[in-house]
Amino acid sequence: MSPFLLTRTLPEDATGAALRADVLHGLGRTPKTLPPKWFYDARGSVLFEEITALPEYYPTRAEREILVARAAEIARITGARTLVELGSGSSEKTRHLIDAMETLHTYVPVDVSESALTGAANTLLAQRPSLAVHALIADFTRGLALPGTPGPRLVAFLGGTIGNLLPAERAAFLASVRDLLSPGDALLLGTDLVKDPSVLVSAYDDRSGVTAAFNKNVLAVMDRELGADFDPDAFEHVAAWDAENEWIEMRLRSTVHQTVKIAALDLAVDFAEGEELRTEISAKFRQGGVRTELAAAGLHLDHWWTDDRGRFALSLSTA
Numbered sequence: 001m002s003p004f005l006l007t008r009t010l011p012e013d014a015t016g017a018a019l020r021a022d023v024l025h026g027l028g029r030t031p032k033t034l035p036p037k038w039f040y041d042a043r044g045s046v047l048f049e050e051i052t053a054l055p056e057y058y059p060t061r062a063e064r065e066i067l068v069a070r071a072a073e074i075a076r077i078t079g080a081r082t083l084v085e086l087g088s089g090s091s092e093k094t095r096h097l098i099d100a101m102e103t104l105h106t107y108v109p110v111d112v113s114e115s116a117l118t119g120a121a122n123t124l125l126a127q128r129p130s131l132a133v134h135a136l137i138a139d140f141t142r143g144l145a146l147p148g149t150p151g152p153r154l155v156a157f158l159g160g161t162i163g164n165l166l167p168a169e170r171a172a173f174l175a176s177v178r179d180l181l182s183p184g185d186a187l188l189l190g191t192d193l194v195k196d197p198s199v200l201v202s203a204y205d206d207r208s209g210v211t212a213a214f215n216k217n218v219l220a221v222m223d224r225e226l227g228a229d230f231d232p233d234a235f236e237h238v239a240a241w242d243a244e245n246e247w248i249e250m251r252l253r254s255t256v257h258q259t260v261k262i263a264a265l266d267l268a269v270d271f272a273e274g275e276e277l278r279t280e281i282s283a284k285f286r287q288g289g290v291r292t293e294l295a296a297a298g299l300h301l302d303h304w305w306t307d308d309r310g311r312f313a314l315s316l317s318t319a
């Protein structure tokens with residue numbers, strides 16, 4: 001039985017301090033914004049899992065289809081002995097990859113959620129007790145330090161989560177991933193693709209209202225963590241396609257003029273009637289754009305795989 005190691009690279013209170021800083025900065029400016037990572041408390045993570053099963057939300061199923069079809073090929077091409085997964089969450093889809101990787105020795109899931117990490121590690125170790133698991137509690141957008149593990153290494157960033165970063169943030173993130181790679185290592189990147197805007201908007205504004213609840217959950221997070229008095233019923237969920245930037249924006253629109261108090265910040269925030277708070281961008285990509293962004297970070301796109309309907313892509317690149 002190999003060891004299960006859990007390393008925290010974030011101080012215990014890093015989350016609280018980062019949330020206070022993001023809320024102070026994001027709600028103090030016009031237009032108001034918040035980074036999407038604050039959706040994912042326990043309830044937000046459950047709501048996201050529900051989203052992945054919605055008929056309108058195709059990315060999870062499309063990416064799983066590619067992983068199932070290509071896992072053996074990815075395993076053979078990379079010959080990886082270490083798999084690093086950024087934003088691993090429940091690691092559910094990654095199982096297809098892990099199962100195909102016969103040379104795999106160490107799995108390094110990286111996530112900000114300790115409960116997601118231990119849960120995923122337990123499930124995995126029950127099935128593959130010979131695997132070494134070194135979980136990292138870390139915010140991979142703030143620089144990465146990886147444990148010394150055997151190469152070659154495959155770094156996976158799945159789900160299309162790279163689309164949550166603004167272009168400048170993506171450039172910095174890809175450059176930091178590039179810095180992690182030694183010769184022979186590779187990056188496996190999941191990107192959602194540009195398609196009919198009505199399909200995209202439906203994926204982020206489902207009929208059953210799960211995405212609306214997920215979006216509004218960030219208000220509950222601020223109420224609980226910062227002693228704020230946001231009333232979720234005073235905001236409505238908005239999903240809009242930005243054709244110029246080719247990204248989906250999720251926003252919360254204030255239905256009334258209101259002043260919200262945030263006790264922990266000793267702050268009162270004014271919302272005009274109809275004023276919107278941007279809570280997420282989810283960029284959609286084309287092959288050329290992905291290739292260009294990878295190249296700018298010193299990475300070469302070697303393989304590009306999509307699902308049968310061309311909705312989502314996995315790319316494999318090397319330094």
Ligand code: AVJ
Binds near residue numbers: 164
């Ligand atoms: C987990 C970031 C890939 O952007 O599609 C789902 C999050 N937001 N529905 C995405 C999300 C609204 C999701 N990612």
